[in-house]
Amino acid sequence: MQDVAVKRDAGLRPASRASLPRRVGRALVPLLWLGPSIVLIALVVLWPVIEMVRTSLLKISSSGVTLGNRGSANYTDLFDEDALVPVVLRTLLWVAGIVVVTMVLSLAIGQLLNARFPGRRVVRWAVIVPWAASVLMTALIWKWMLDNYSGIVNRVLLDLHVIDKPVNWLGHPHQAMVWMMWVAVFVSLPFTSFVILAGLQSIPSDVYEAARVDGAGAFRTYFGITLPLLRPAVLIASIINVINVFNSFPIIWAMTAGGPGHATDTTTTFMYKLAFYDQHVGESAAMAVVNFVLILVMVLVYLRATRWREEVR
Numbered sequence: 001m002q003d004v005a006v007k008r009d010a011g012l013r014p015a016s017r018a019s020l021p022r023r024v025g026r027a028l029v030p031l032l033w034l035g036p037s038i039v040l041i042a043l044v045v046l047w048p049v050i051e052m053v054r055t056s057l058l059k060i061s062s063s064g065v066t067l068g069n070r071g072s073a074n075y076t077d078l079f080d081e082d083a084l085v086p087v088v089l090r091t092l093l094w095v096a097g098i099v100v101v102t103m104v105l106s107l108a109i110g111q112l113l114n115a116r117f118p119g120r121r122v123v124r125w126a127v128i129v130p131w132a133a134s135v136l137m138t139a140l141i142w143k144w145m146l147d148n149y150s151g152i153v154n155r156v157l158l159d160l161h162v163i164d165k166p167v168n169w170l171g172h173p174h175q176a177m178v179w180m181m182w183v184a185v186f187v188s189l190p191f192t193s194f195v196i197l198a199g200l201q202s203i204p205s206d207v208y209e210a211a212r213v214d215g216a217g218a219f220r221t222y223f224g225i226t227l228p229l230l231r232p233a234v235l236i237a238s239i240i241n242v243i244n245v246f247n248s249f250p251i252i253w254a255m256t257a258g259g260p261g262h263a264t265d266t267t268t269t270f271m272y273k274l275a276f277y278d279q280h281v282g283e284s285a286a287m288a289v290v291n292f293v294l295i296l297v298m299v300l301v302y303l304r305a306t307r308w309r310e311e312v313r
Contacts, residue, residue: 110196199233
């Protein structure tokens, strides 16, 4: 009996050895599908980040020639800039204001687009138009509309006797920031509204029927059922908006170019001026790293805040 058992074990060993490569092969099969995505992420995301950090530690001429290593000197020069703190604070206000207003308006527009009414499809297509148009062209159109001599905004306000004389809306930093924030909201609404609409359409109708049976009113239904179930859609839309608005360049550059001086600059336009106006490429790269860190911090804080609310509930 022992001889038979030994023979059986001997016969099983080659099979188990042969199955090991098969198991390894099966484990590596997903890499054939994930490999291209991993390579693409490495080339498009990771490599530029590494290159950005490396550039921030170098001394680079205006023509792009590396002149040596500067270490942390670029960051020291950046933090010595008098305009840095006002620019960062303005950027945070820019992002918070645009994202909050966009989300509030998108919740209302999403509800409208989800309702049944004649011409709903036409309205949905109309909402997409600002998103389909070029952001730069949209900003230029609004700049022409706000022109203090021939702009339609001044013309309408004069005809309605709201103002007594034409106003140079983009000549005053505070007014210019408000108008640019409005344009940013205008171009952000379509995407955010459709994300909210997708979230609304994913909510089962049975939930609303049960709420009606329980006697819940419209107010209680919205804040007790709709908003909690919209949390994933709101989270995704908010994070994408934070990233897009933080890196927004065409609107500010087309309407005011960050001027006068740095009065309407955000970190993105300030970074551009450091590189192409002041010819400080390394300092501009340092600003890019700071900008990247600020975005990560804002997103992580937002994610932490939403997780905290879930834990409280």
